[in-house]
Amino acid sequence: MAIKLISVKCPDCGATLSIEEGRKSAFCSYCGAKVLINNENEHIYRNIDEAKIREAETDRMIKLRQLEIEEKSNFSKKTMIIIWLSATALLFLIGI
Numbered sequence: 001m002a003i004k005l006i007s008v009k010c011p012d013c014g015a016t017l018s019i020e021e022g023r024k025s026a027f028c029s030y031c032g033a034k035v036l037i038n039n040e041n042e043h044i045y046r047n048i049d050e051a052k053i054r055e056a057e058t059d060r061m062i063k064l065r066q067l068e069i070e071e072k073s074n075f076s077k078k079t080m081i082i083i084w085l086s087a088t089a090l091l092f093l094i095g096i
C-alpha cells in the first residue's frame with residue numbers, strides 16, 4: 001500500500017512540504033514551525049441552542065435582581081438601625 005502525500009507550504013518560512021494525507025498537523029523540516037493542515041472541503045457545523053442561551057441570560061438577570069433587592073434590604077436595615085440609635089441618643093440627651 002503506497003502512502004499518499006500532499007503538498008503544503010510552511011506558514012513561517014514558505015517551504016514546500018510533503019506530508020502524509022490525513023494528518024492534521026506536522027512540523028516544518030526546515031524551520032521547525034508547527035503546520036496545521038486543513039481541507040478546504042471540510043466544514044464545521046455548530047448547533048446553537050437559542051433556548052438555553054435565553055435561559056442562561058434570564059437566570060443571570062434574576063440573580064442580578066436578587067442581589068439588588070438584597071442590597072437594598074441591607075441598606076434599609078442599616079438605615080433603620082442608625083435612625084433608632086440616633087433617636088435613642090437624642091432622647092437620652094434630652095432626658096439629661
